[in-house]
Amino acid sequence: MHPNDPSLRSFLAIDPASDFPIQNLPYGVFSTVGTQPRVGVAIGACVLDLALLETEGLIDLEGATDVFAQPSINAFMALGPELWTTTRARISQLLRHDHPELRDNAGLRQRALLPLADVTLHLPLQVTGFTDFYSSKEHASNVGVMFRGKDNALQPNWLHMPIGYNGRASTVVVSGTDVHRPRGQLKPPDAAAPTFGPCKRLDFELEMGVVVGQPSAMGGMLTEAEAEAMIFGFVLLNDWSARDIQQWEYVPLGPFLAKAFATSISPWIVTREALEPFRLHGPAQEPLPLPHLQQQGANNYDLRLDVDLRAPGASKPAALCSTNFKYMYWSSVQQLMHHASSGCAMSVGDLLGSGTISGPERDQRGSLLEISWNGAEPFDLPGGGQRTFLDDGDTLTIRGWCQGDGYRVGFGAVAGTIIPPR
Template identity: 75%
Template sequence: MPHPNDPKLRSFVPVDPASHFPIQNLPYGVFSARDGLAPRVGVAIGDHVLDLWELAQDCRFDLVEPAVFAASSLNPFMALGPQVWSKTRARISELLRADHPELRDNDDLRKRALVPMKDVKLHLPITVSGYTDFYASKEHATNVGVMFRGKDNALQPNWLHMPIGYNGRASTVVVSGTRVRRPRGQLKPPNVELPSFGPCKRLDFELEMGVVVGQPSKMGEMLTEQQAEAMIFGFVILNDWSARDIQQWEYVPLGPFQAKAFATSISPWVVTREALEPFRLNGPEQAPAPLPYLRQTKPNNYDIELEVDLRAGEMNEAKIICQTNFKYMYWSSVQQLVHHASSGCAMNVGDLLGSGTISGPEKHQRGSLLEISWNGTEPADLGGGVKRSFLEDGDSLQMSGWCQGDGYRVGFGAVEGTIAPAE
């Protein structure tokens, strides 16, 4: 049987070459349709969702019980482990192949199992057990350091020795399309003696990728590179919304708190690690060499093109404000997971790890408005006389990402959020 990543594979379901969801992708998500049934697990293929519960009910899977796909999150499926993930993806690929008649020629099952994307509602794909945000782009960390500490002290002494991160809030991870209310918090500009409480005035986005952990680790145990890789189920695009002025006042001495706790948006489709395999590459050279537990023996970065579009509330059209690539990340997702568990911290099915803001070496590759506007001193020009240093009420932001194959794309869809006024 052909491997699901074979670039020559074609599905009987029509797929545009520019689609993010060819047969080589097969990302998992949770959806509900107009049939009135509860949210359940599906796979994106072209402009359709393949209903895995319908297929399981029809005894098309040997390894997975129908109840797993009837769940309102991917957690029960992820808990079954990497071998089941891989065999299930191969079976789905087989069922969707243009040269395989099993689903293609079964009119009744095909009508029940293939739901037009326009007729579904997409839900948060996982039950988020815990959320951790990292700070793993050297370009981003350097830009921020130059702004606030000067060029000679841009990176903190520990940055080149370990992936820096903090524990965030799983309770406010939301799916794409969820409106984001402007947060309130304590504000203290440098020229004011005492803080006040009110709506954030410097609201920002952070372009990130999110790692979805699909297997647990035991408390007290470390992970090897190979173990950490096997625990990763897949990836989503992640927007870690940020209140820069709240953060500026609160982050010393313990780091971000309320400035990052109000909302984190993720894309509804989880692209599996296996689907990204053809796009692996080496990340930047790490100097000094990491300590032995963080050293890598193979490429753990991915060639994922990323784009951010901003539509100002008073405009009809969005403008691209960032184009960058996940390959620039200094610390890989595997290294982040290894380091997270290195103290003995237990990891759970459904843990979400944010990569940290993804910026590249060029100006157009900056992954936050803080960098794009250089802390408000160089506002982004959106055309028509509209400029932005930070996000205003009514603004809509959309992030998208894809890997470019030979005649096909393995993409993530998009993650979108619109800013609503503070209550």
């Protein structure tokens, strides 16, 4: 049976609302007390220790050894798409309710299946490079209206290519890592000169992250099929943003320190193959992109995304946003095609941020910049208080999933709490 078959069942009891049914099998890196980080997959409320299964000979990686006994997924990704497919199928087989190999081996099952509540999750990949895009038409239009007016909302180049900039791989962190409020140069419009100090307009950006699992040659280009095959999977991504630092520094070269202090990702990489049933075509692109950016496939995904904010001491969080990845104007495949089109070499472990994901409705705005309309429209918190941007002690959480027939393919969550400057 295909690993995406909706009728598949695991021998483990899995809640239908779980993000991690047998149809998902996302990869992550975990450790337990006294052990080294290693690769596993999430299944229900457990993590399956792939390093142990590799050692026991239950997973064949065609001559490669110690692939899963690594503190990142990079070594496995480097083995290529064919092995990604066969390995996922093998893991699915081992977890099926009607397959006895692991199900009936009580000793191995006890060692290989560990409760998620008992493990520590780590950054799942070694990030070799991080690029952030700006590919939601709704988000770009909102920001453009805010700062340039309705008649000049989109810059002339926006409809012709995915706009992006190179960020910092060194400050990509796993969910649960506290985020220090950044410092930088600040210059309000009415100030005569800048000052240096803590950011006062700290924001989140709701994004998806594309994990590149195969390299491309310097000097070359990528077809649509080649770019798609290079994508190993996706993570939830929060590209924290210091709006007041950004406003002063971004002319003429774009974001720099305002985006370099922290980028949070979820600990689980959901494979491109697991998302296959949820693919759909994105918005119509007018004008038609240049030939090297045209796509024929359905390269968007019906993937729900929710964001909430919990203030210090609050009894419940405030729901900020509920939107969908399907709204993205430029697809992840187009972003990768564009990235390589100049001859830029892509590497195993590159991470591409989708850019803020907003939808057409007011409750689908994927940043506080939009939600509070640059601070002009404060929003209420449960139990009292208001926000325009993030305060110290606030915890921001993003969740995402694709809903199948009786199961969901989810990402868990990416969360971070704002703490004072170091």
